[in-house]
Amino acid sequence: MKRVPGSSGAQGGLYAAPSIFWLSVFFLAPLAIIVAYSFLTPGARGGVEWTPTLDAYRAIANPTFAKVTLNTILVAIGATAITLLIAVPCGYYMARSERQTLLLMLIMIPFWTNFLIRIYAWIAILGNEGFLNDILLATGLAKQSVRFLYNRGAVMLVLVYTYLPYAILPLYSTIDKFDFSLLEAARDLGASKLGAINKVLLPNIKGGILTAFLFTFIPIFGAYAVPLLVGGTESYMLGNLIADELTKSRDWPLASAISLVITLVTTIGVLLLLRANGNAVLGGSGDGEPAVSEPAAAIGGSR
Amino acid sequence: MKKNLFMAAFAATMCLVLSACGGAAEKLYLFNWIYYIPDDVIEDFTKETGIKVIVDSYASNEEMYNKIVAGGGGYDIVVPSGDYVSIMIAEGLLEPIDKTKVPNFGNLDPAAIARIGFDAGNTHSVPFMMGAAGVSVNKTKVSGYDRSWSIFDRSDLQGRMTMLDDMREVLGAALKTLGYSVNDPDPAHLEQARQVVERWKPNLVKFDAEAFAKSFAAGEFWVVQGYAENVFIEYPEEKRGDVDFFFPKEGTPMYMDSFCVLKGSKNAEQAYKFIDYMLRPDIAARVSDYLMLPSPNVPARALMKVTPNYQFSDLDRGEFKEDLGQETLKLYNDIWRRIRVGN
Numbered sequence: 001m002k003r004v005p006g007s008s009g010a011q012g013g014l015y016a017a018p019s020i021f022w023l024s025v026f027f028l029a030p031l032a033i034i035v036a037y038s039f040l041t042p043g044a045r046g047g048v049e050w051t052p053t054l055d056a057y058r059a060i061a062n063p064t065f066a067k068v069t070l071n072t073i074l075v076a077i078g079a080t081a082i083t084l085l086i087a088v089p090c091g092y093y094m095a096r097s098e099r100q101t102l103l104l105m106l107i108m109i110p111f112w113t114n115f116l117i118r119i120y121a122w123i124a125i126l127g128n129e130g131f132l133n134d135i136l137l138a139t140g141l142a143k144q145s146v147r148f149l150y151n152r153g154a155v156m157l158v159l160v161y162t163y164l165p166y167a168i169l170p171l172y173s174t175i176d177k178f179d180f181s182l183l184e185a186a187r188d189l190g191a192s193k194l195g196a197i198n199k200v201l202l203p204n205i206k207g208g209i210l211t212a213f214l215f216t217f218i219p220i221f222g223a224y225a226v227p228l229l230v231g232g233t234e235s236y237m238l239g240n241l242i243a244d245e246l247t248k249s250r251d252w253p254l255a256s257a258i259s260l261v262i263t264l265v266t267t268i269g270v271l272l273l274l275r276a277n278g279n280a281v282l283g284g285s286g287d288g289e290p291a292v293s294e295p296a297a298a299i300g301g302s303r
Numbered sequence: 304m305k306k307n308l309f310m311a312a313f314a315a316t317m318c319l320v321l322s323a324c325g326g327a328a329e330k331l332y333l334f335n336w337i338y339y340i341p342d343d344v345i346e347d348f349t350k351e352t353g354i355k356v357i358v359d360s361y362a363s364n365e366e367m368y369n370k371i372v373a374g375g376g377g378y379d380i381v382v383p384s385g386d387y388v389s390i391m392i393a394e395g396l397l398e399p400i401d402k403t404k405v406p407n408f409g410n411l412d413p414a415a416i417a418r419i420g421f422d423a424g425n426t427h428s429v430p431f432m433m434g435a436a437g438v439s440v441n442k443t444k445v446s447g448y449d450r451s452w453s454i455f456d457r458s459d460l461q462g463r464m465t466m467l468d469d470m471r472e473v474l475g476a477a478l479k480t481l482g483y484s485v486n487d488p489d490p491a492h493l494e495q496a497r498q499v500v501e502r503w504k505p506n507l508v509k510f511d512a513e514a515f516a517k518s519f520a521a522g523e524f525w526v527v528q529g530y531a532e533n534v535f536i537e538y539p540e541e542k543r544g545d546v547d548f549f550f551p552k553e554g555t556p557m558y559m560d561s562f563c564v565l566k567g568s569k570n571a572e573q574a575y576k577f578i579d580y581m582l583r584p585d586i587a588a589r590v591s592d593y594l595m596l597p598s599p600n601v602p603a604r605a606l607m608k609v610t611p612n613y614q615f616s617d618l619d620r621g622e623f624k625e626d627l628g629q630e631t632l633k634l635y636n637d638i639w640r641r642i643r644v645g646n
Binding site for chain 2: 044045046064067068123124128129130147149150229232233234236247250
């Protein structure tokens with residue numbers, strides 16, 4: 001950071017101008033509008049009236065919102081955890097494979113098809129009359145069709161499917177930079193296979209795990225289309241609530257207030273994670289790891 | 304009325320493409336429901352009058368209303384449903400209708416017009432189409448049912464039934480089941496209606512106004528609440544006989560979509576010509592054939608070539624959805640939110 005030569009102040013400002021412009025126009029200004037709207041009175045039929053009130057925040061204190069928030073948190077944490085559990089071995093395998101380009105292509109190919117069409121494909125596979133049920137019925141494994149869709153499990157499954165590539169890619173690029181001879185060294189020094197992975201690999205790729213976590217948790221927390229299409233009567237998430245308040249109930253301040261809560265929760269979460277990442281292992285479920293992670297980090301020089 | 308959003312986006316693009324070509328002097332800007340008027344009907348209007356029609360589409364009243372209020376568009380004609388006609392009159396967004404410029408107004412069914420409460424006397428609106436959401440049953444899978452809202456009480460059909468993700472339609476069905484008006488403002492009645500919906504809810508797969516028709520066509524869902532035009536647009540024609548579409552005997556919430564001229568329209572003369580053209584029996588019949596819906600246009604009924612999905616008389620027990628007013632709307636919203644979220 002300090003290596004920038006010359007009069008860093010003026011030049012730095014010049015370099016930063018485009019991104020500052022971009023961020024203020026497309027991020028800060030909309031955010032300011034959301035904040036402002038959340039403190040106003042809903043207009044008669046959508047929009048807002050310029051009378052300040054805290055009604056929107058009072059409405060959020062309602063137990064109905066707590067229930068949706070809880071459901072959203074459960075789905076988001078569950079889906080993110082499953083995604084990471086699948087993504088870490090995938091990234092590891094890709095990094096060690098000799099056909100990296102091919103595997104990368106395979107990860108990317110789903111992006112060629114529209115996201116909604118891929119959700120409809122899941123409906124065609126898992127539906128009451130879907131392919132899977134056809135097979136189950138034809139082979140006699142089931143007497144009548146099994147209801148896979150329209151519940152929380154289906155929402156999580158499709159969310160994991162959707163965001164898996166976003167988790168695999170950063171993990172792959174981090175693991176790819178990992179010096180695998182360190183694993184051999186750990187084994188030579190008597191670590192078990194699992195121990196070597198836990199104490200040497202994971203601490204060194206925690207940056208990738210963090211990125212993967214953020215790339216999956218944040219969009220899942222605001223998911224809208226997936227619970228709408230494969231969710232059931234009980235799969236309402238905060239994203240759906242915002243859309244309904246905005247378009248159906250036309251309570252824009254309430255929608256703004258809910259959006260703001262989401263933004264705050266994610267921001268606080270991210271800040272906590274980033275701070276934790278400074279000196280402790282991210283995603284290490286145990287408590288004993290921090291002590292080991294430091295030397296490991298020193299060797300690997302993780303980000 | 305609620306139409307498929309994804310189709311809306313596609314058709315909006317098509318409209319842009321289509322409107323890019325041609326170049327008549329007189330113009331008319333029409334903001335209409337998606338898939339409501341067949342393209343050739345509009346092309347023929349241009350051929351007859353030389354007026355070029357620029358069409359934009361929307362998928363819900365809310366979408367249309369928000370765009371107009373935000374000052375968007377510069378449209379001449381909009382086609383709101385009844386409750387939005389009264390909202391837009393109250394907000395001063397509509398021009399009064401000069402009926403002398405719509406000689407074909409007399410073709411409209413007086414019985415239908417007499418039921419209008421949202422713009423009694425049609426001072427600001429000219430009725431176009433009316434209908435209601437009904438219940439579609441896949442007869443190959445379901446039998447021995449009553450043509451009543453009580454079909455949603457059947458727990459043996461659990462996981463095979465959907466209702467619309469639309470507060471007015473679902474609460475309206477419950478209110479009618481209890482024998483109340485679909486516009487009932489009484490909190491005690493609404494609480495009873497909420498309990499009826501809560502009773503139905505465990506038997507429903509979901510509340511869905513977007514994707515249910517596809518799944519119904521695929522045999523995935525067996526009993527769905529929805530508009531006939533939405534259900535049958537997805538349904539394979541040869542299997543049409545497998546479907547029983549009915550309006551429950553207790554009654555249904557009804558819609559009436561009407562042509563309205565927006566305040567400040569620069570092409571009001573052209574707008575009147577277009578509205579009158581749409582009320583001509585041959586044109587009204589073509590629209591009804593396309594939508595497979597009965598026509599409120601009396602002389603048009605004899606000219607229809609397609610058997611509509613239901614008859615006008617089936618709507619006898621229907622009731623138009625009216626604007627609820629702010630206080631009652633809030634009550635409906637709160638109850639609906641409780642139902643959707645699960646207490």
